[in-house]
Amino acid sequence: MSRPLIARIDLQALHHNVSLVRACAPGAKLLAVIKANAYGHGMLRIAHALDVEGFAILTLDEALCLRKEGFTCPILMLEGVFSADEWPVLDKGKISAVVHTFEQIVWLEQAVLKSPVDIFLKLNTGMNRLGFDAGKIREAHGRLQGCPNVASITMMTHFSQADEEAGIGKQMNCFRQMTKAFHYPESLANSAAILRHPATHRDWVRAGIMLYGASPIDGMSAQSLGLRPVMTLESALIGVQEVKKGQMVGYGNEWIASGKKRIGVVACGYADGYPRHAPSGTPVLVAGCRVPLVGRVSMDMLAVDITEVPHAQPGSRVILWGEGLPVEEVAASSGTICYELLSALMPRVKTI
Ligand SMILES: *Cc1c(COP(=O)(O)O)cnc(C)c1O
Numbered sequence: 080m081s082r083p084l085i086a087r088i089d090l091q092a093l094h095h096n097v098s099l100v101r102a103c104a105p106g107a108k109l110l111a112v113i114k115a116n117a118y119g120h121g122m123l124r125i126a127h128a129l130d131v132e133g134f135a136i137l138t139l140d141e142a143l144c145l146r147k148e149g150f151t152c153p154i155l156m157l158e159g160v161f162s163a164d165e166w167p168v169l170d171k172g173k174i175s176a177v178v179h180t181f182e183q184i185v186w187l188e189q190a191v192l193k194s195p196v197d198i199f200l201k202l203n204t205g206m207n208r209l210g211f212d213a214g215k216i217r218e219a220h221g222r223l224q225g226c227p228n229v230a231s232i233t234m235m236t237h238f239s240q241a242d243e244e245a246g247i248g249k250q251m252n253c254f255r256q257m258t259k260a261f262h263y264p265e266s267l268a269n270s271a272a273i274l275r276h277p278a279t280h281r282d283w284v285r286a287g288i289m290l291y292g293a294s295p296i297d298g299m300s301a302q303s304l305g306l307r308p309v310m311t312l313e314s315a316l317i318g319v320q321e322v323k324k325g326q327m328v329g330y331g332n333e334w335i336a337s338g339k340k341r342i343g344v345v346a347c348g349y350a351d352g353y354p355r356h357a358p359s360g361t362p363v364l365v366a367g368c369r370v371p372l373v374g375r376v377s378m379d380m381l382a383v384d385i386t387e388v389p390h391a392q393p394g395s396r397v398i399l400w401g402e403g404l405p406v407e408e409v410a411a412s413s414g415t416i417c418y419e420l421l422s423a424l425m426p427r428v429k430t431i
Contacts, residue, residue, distance in 0.1 A: 083315035084347050086430040087401070088120055090128045092307035096290050097129065099305050103273050104280040108132035110155060110266070112287035114141070119352070119424035120291060120310055123148060133175075135285055139165050142174045155199060158209065159183050166190035166228075177201045177235065179209040184222050187229070195230035198223060199266060204253040206239040216257050233264045233283065241271035242296040247279065271295040274304060293406055293417040301405055310421060311401025312353075312428070316365065316393050318344035319385070328382050329374025334359050340386045343370075345397045348379040352424040353399060354413040357381075361412040364398035366391045 100109055114137040117125035126134060126145060133153035136142055142154045159177040160166055163186035169176060170192040178184060179201035187196075200223060203210030211219045223229050236254050240246030254267065264282035270289035272279040274296065288294075292308040294301040301308065320328075320342040328334045328342055343365055349355035353376055361372040363381075368388045372381060385391040400406040406417045413420075 082346055083313075083317070084351055084428055085313060086119070086424060086428050087311045087313060088124065088430055089307070089309050089311065089402075092292050092309045093125065093128055093290065095307050096292050096309070097131070100273060100284065100286045100289060104268070104277070104284045107268075107280045107282060107284045110135045110153075110283050110285045111290060112136075112157075112269075112285050114157060114287075115422040116424075118287065118291050118418065119421040121430050124430070125290075126150060129290075133283070135287075139168060139172075139174070142169070143172050146172045146174070153197065159201075160186065162186070163189065166196070167192060170194060170196055170228075175199060177209075178219070178223065179203075179211065181215075181219070181222075184219065184226070188222070188226050190228055192228050195228050197231045197233070198229050199233045199235040200263075202234060202236045202254060202257050204236045204250040204257065206237055206250070208237070208239075210236065213253065213257055220261070231264075233266055234258050234261065235266045238267070238269065238272055238279075241269055241276060241279070244275070247272065247276055251278065269295070288418055288421075291421060293421065301407065308401045308406065310406070310424075312347070312399040312424070313401070314345050314347045314397045314399065316343040316385075316391060316395045316397060317346045317380075319391070319393055320344070327374070330377060331375055334374035334382075340384055341389075341391075342373065343383045343385040343391055343395070343397075345381050345383060345399075346379070347381055347397070347399055348377045350378045350425060351428050352420070353381060354409070354415060354420060354423075356415075357409065357413040362404060362408060364404050366395040367403075369404070 109131045110133045111131040112135045113122050116122050135155045154174050156176045175197040177199045201210035203212045238247050266283035268279040268284045273284050292306045322336045322340050324338045326336050347353050355376045359373050363383045370383045373384045374382050400409045410417045410420050
């Protein structure tokens with residue numbers, strides 16, 4: 080038998096989550112965000128399983144990989160090109176790109192293309208990450224509109240706080256101001272906005288985390304939103320130790336038994352993508368029972384207290400997150416968010 084750690088991918092859950100996006104945003108086209116290897120779920124597997132109007136990715140390599148697989152729908156590079164020489168390649172692959180700097184516009188104006196490309200013009204409405212702000216939009220738009228290499232323009236922005244009830248008001252006002260002179264298709268909503276703010280849905284919604292069945296909203300569980308987890312990270316106990324009061328477990332001797340305990344050793348560590356900073360007490364499912372992690376997470380293993388689960392033994396099934404244990408809980412316990420845990424899954428973990 081091989082190492083028991085696997086990430087089980089539930090495509091039925093994926094389809095269920097897509098229908099939730101459709102139900103939330105019935106009039107909008109869906110750009111499935113499959114960057115970061117589809118948030119750790121496997122880009123091609125997820126792309127093949129989805130029935131959507133387009134894909135959003137980060138790099139030209141990812142876009143070309145999708146084209147090579149035969150996908151003909153729009154594919155959007157979320158940060159656009161990173162250098163001038165990417166434009167002609169992008170054009171050959173009929174790939175769409177975000178434009179967020181004047182450098183990208185200059186490169187586009189100077190590029191020799193076979194056919195014009197579809198552009199998503201990124202507006203900075205308050206997040207102050209990427210995009211043109213109110214003072215620059217006229218020039219940016221004018222240059223793109225006058226550029227023979229541009230086939231179409233879609234107006235786009237991104238919210239910094241769509242998970243809050245009142246988090247988008249200022250940015251929405253800014254977006255309205257900046258786009259009121261234009262009549263282009265629009266794309267604003269990420270998962271949180273899809274779930275919380277129908278006014279943001281417009282022409283294209285950009286769903287990432289909700290496709291994978293995790294909650295984008297702090298304090299709201301995926302289950303309460305109607306989402307189903309797509310990834311279950313599961314493994315098995317590969318060893319059991321009996322320790323007495325005062326004995327320690329793991330590197331740094333950080334955890335000390337308060338009495339006689341049974342300790343289970345799980346084949347999963349930080350080199351698999353499990354967070355090294357998960358503290359003692361982080362929940363783990365062993366043979367269907369919730370037990371606490373104990374001691375420091377090692378590179379390839381972690382330990383759990385199975386004193387309360389007498390039937391647990393080497394070979395017992397362990398779930399690190401997914402079915403029965405929301406990834407958001409493990410993330411919260413470890414001081415991070417579900418996005419980081421899912422997308423940090425290491426290539427050495429087999430996915431099935
Ligand atoms: C990653 C990303 C998304 C998806 O966000 P989720 O919160 O995962 O839905 C949408 N838009 C942009 C610009 C992104 O970078």
